Amino acid sequence: MIPAHFGIWHRLGARLLQVSSWLVLLFLILPILVIVPLSFNIEPFFSFTEGMLRLQPEAYSLRWYQAIFDDPKWILAIQNSFFIGFFATLIATVLGTCAAVGLARDDMPLRRLITALLLSPMIVPLIITAAGMFFFYSELGLAGSYLGVILAHAALGTPFVIITVTATLTGFDYSLARAAVNLGATPLRVFFDIIMPLIRPGVISGALFAFITSFDEVVVILFMAGPQQRTIPRQMFSGLREQINPSILAIATLLILVSIALLITIELLRRRAARLRGSEADVPPAATS
């Protein structure tokens, strides 16, 4: 809305700002959006056919989706992506949560230094991390193995878990932990009975971030993975060079859907966590009987 007190030049400027903002937004998402209709192309082209532009139903098909599920390479890549993603997420979540809980303690020595070190995989250029991992893991005989790829992805995902769990721990009422100790809980029980349930939203959203990180990752895979460990992004990468056909667009569309689903989940969790922190009165979903 343009305020009523704006003069003509003001109005013109405001309108210009609106238009240019929309253009920037389009520039950012158009390359992604354009993939979706193209993946339904009946022809093996990466461009819109005349029939598609006229919205003729026979110009569209699901053949590239079919092609993915008929190709053992793609099947393997999908399996790999979920397998590696799952275990990398598991490791990252356990390590990241432990690290965040430890770093949240007041008496933790060298807190800033350790935090910076743990978060460094997010900041250091990925190609450097990947190259370093490649040389290091090769020495250990882990390059080209599932374990190697999983550990590498876990290292990339851990910082996200640390960040989200640390965020839920700020403002955590430690008198709850003290109360539990007082009532007889050992430190381990305090963690599982009291701390864990209260930071769960942070842990889950951290886990989802870690999963997306692994799921979308291609650089480390290029260095570390052998033919057996090809993931979806890696398969797309070679698909772009070897077999140019819209299967890539179909799988890209699927990846977009997975990413959107995960992001929506994270946002819902974030709102839930904010509600939990915000007003205690809203805590229980349906417990009044």
Place this chain on the structure above:
Amino acid sequence: MAEQAGDISFLQFTNVKKTYDHKNLVVKDFNLDVAQGEFITLLGPSGSGKTTCLMMLAGFEDVTSGEILINGRSVTSIAPYARNIGMVFQQYALFPHMTIRENLAYPLKIRKQPKAQIRAKVDEYLALVELQDFGNRYPGQLSGGQRQRVALARALIFAPDIVLMDEPLGALDKKLREQMQFEIKRLHEQLGFTVIYVTHDQTEALTMSDRIAVFNNGIVQQCAPPHVLYERPANLFVADFIGESNKLKGVIASVADDTVSVRLDDGAQVSTLRANCSEIGLPTTVSVRPEKLTFTDRLGSAGNQVKARFITRHYVGEYIRYHFQTADGTELVVKNLNDSSAPQLSAQDEVALAWLPQDSQALDRQDVPTTL
């Protein structure tokens, strides 16, 4: 009440000291013997070390030196979770993700009591704090007073040897606070547990405690039953901190057993009880409670008298506060019951303020050791 019963050394603090930075002592030399079933209050301004003592007993802070003994056994050898001490926190510290029933059951579950027994215990304690209908609610759905009652029940349900309360009523409004004071006293008398209660609210301390330890600067200034604390404060700090007191400066003229005669700065000679004041010829302060001081002639010529001019009066309701000033500028306050027979005063009227020698004391500030 189990006030005088039981072993005096049920809970014992001996020469307990605490420092956080290896320079300043937060608790300087804490000694206290608590009998089983006793209600002890640690009272003092914030930062006086009272909460630290509680935290050391609960095991959340280390003891720098000295010893805390429960039944003759040093607590430092027992892990905090194994001390069997209940605690009520200022902000309740109820587990927000558990229902009230689950909160109460938690200490029993940890102690691996059978399910049926836990259910019965939880029912019993819900009834005890009159929250039978709230068992399935979450803490967030209760009012402040109700949460406080849950916190209390949770601290008691596992039958701890000692219950610690850290300013448990600080977050409640005045009416609820008084109601909860009554509630805590009722449970204490009914169940007979030992209480260490921390507060900075002197009224709360006076109404609830068997004995009160007044803290200042990490030192216990006086530890005594409420009426002794109020009527016979051991030093000026206690006289000031507990209730109000009028202070008249003077020099000790003569000393006889437990009374002294003091020449006040404005020339009047008064006789008063001797507390911790020094020797003849040294300065001291005579402390009189505002309600013991009167400008009516109900004391006749029996008491001490000082001359003062009337300044103003404040109407409080059940009583009226009269403000006076002596010739040397000392301000004096008289609390008089709202009594229509009291003489009417107008500003600058000069009156004689009288009190009985046994209602006043000659006091000094207590010197406190401050080194490690």
